[in-house]
Amino acid sequence: MLRLTDIVGHATDADIAERLHQMEHDGVVERIHLSRRDLSRRRQRVTTDRGTEVALMLDRSSGLDNGAVLLLEPARAVLVVLDEPQWLVLGATSAAGALEAGYFAGNMHWKVRFDGERLWVLLEGPRDDYLKRLSHLLARGHAQVIDAPPAPAAGVRYLAVPHAH
Amino acid sequence: MSAQLNPHARPRGAARVGIGGPVGSGKTALLEQLIPRFMARGTDIAVITNDLVTAEDAERVRRSGLIAPERVLAVETGACPHTAIREDPTLNLAAADELDRAYPGLELILIESGGDNLASSFSLDLVDYWLFVIDVAGGDDIPRKRGLGVLQCDLLVINKVDLAPHVRVNLDRMVSEAHEVRLGRPTLLTNCAHGDGVDAVVERIAQEVLFDR
Structure with missing residues (x-):
């Protein structure tokens, strides 16, 4: 070794x-x-x-x-x-949905990037695990997965989202 | 020979290994089983415990006679124990640095977290490797609840396996679901009351961060 x-x-x-x-x-x-x-x-x-x-x-x-x-x-x-970071890109269908998605990402301690009306979630595990966690938001149509996202621009900032404890 | 290629090259400072998990899962019991085993294999070791507002766990380890009391430091975390091992591990970093300074040959610092729920995890700024301890009496549905600790830890320890038949837990299913949610990353079974399975935990830690054998 x-x-x-x-x-x-x-x-x-x-x-x-x-x-x-x-x-x-x-x-x-x-x-x-x-x-x-x-x-x-x-x-x-x-x-x-x-x-x-x-x-x-x-x-x-x-x-x-x-x-x-x-x-x-x-x-x-x-x-x-x-390794090239992998992302899950979310869009919200309403302001309320965006608030809930943002709160939820913070509560889960996910690292995110804000991109206009999209929320980029850095995947630190299998994509399916993240989708399962988001299933309540996706099922109600409050958030949607935006597939096939383009590669993130250079200089992406990783933001640790504060959470309520 | 280049220092880098020297097979005996040693890092400066001890390896740091976290032990987290819910209250009552057996973190301190595991610690008490690990200490004599590491000492028996010649590993120079120290311990940091995290408690909410007391030094209860540190006192328990100091009184155990397993390790020199001055090698056990206590961090009081206040109301938010996971903060001290994840968001702001300053106090634990300071304690670990203090141990490194006090014991120049130190090889391993075990950092036991304060009890927290299934969502606690360790900052990799603080530790090189971390264990998450759950127990069968907490319910065999714990792995499939996909708590952050279960998913992200380097080694999942399922403790109190001897109790499985008494609390109507299907241990095989619990282990299978742990493997599934952890994508095959390691899970080990222990009974820390008697030390069953602890040798495998020692070997795993030694293999991953001590590199001394």
Whole structure:
């Protein structure tokens, strides 16, 4: 098992980008695909896209992000790739429905993005689980799922919705 | 040899593992079973407990004689226990940092949450891995209620399995539904009163965050 303890750079750093480009040709760049949730973990067991088992043990002050480089050796590089976030896009059929959907998303601690009259819900689990939770709103027609949404624009903000407790 | 490729490379600071779940499910009992097992395998360990307005659980663990009392810190969460492990884990982060400073060789901090309902969950800013403990006496419908804790935890522990026949719980169905709602992520069965099944919990934690064996 490969034990990695540091973030040694970022794939967008000019010199590192050049090295990674060369190493790609040699087939020695390995990627760790992480969800946004797992990106928060400082310590975890993961597997690269080439099957290498990795014990990731970062300092508490470290923070992973998309493109973080964890190993840069002549014969091997390992970098982190953020999995494309999946969204459920909701529309409301009335102001009352919009209020209820917004309240409900907050109460469920879902991460959302506001987009005009649409509410984008970041999926941190199976889409069906979210639809089941929303079934009362959908059945009454207070909210509707907008299918086949376009990819979110760059710079999406993840908002933790406050809730009443 | 590169430090990064050193097979003995160690992180700075201990792994942090959360133990959450409803009141009475057996979180503290699990803690009391885990401590001696980790100590027996040579893991340098400390504990943080969360209580509403007392240090009841911390005192229970300190009095147990299982671990040096100074290695057990208490966080009083007030009326909203899940806040201290999710929305604002500042107090728990401070307690964990304090333990890391006090015990430089510390390898594992177990953070037991204050009792809460099925919706509690841990911030991954606070812990690296977390368990959610439910028990059969709470009803075999708990998994299919799809509470946040059951769905999102890294390891679901179903405790008090010995009581299943006495509370008319279909344990097989409960486990099956847990696997279904958790999409196959791990679920383990325990009887923390006697320690049954706890070795598997220790192995799972060691495998996922200690990397020492």
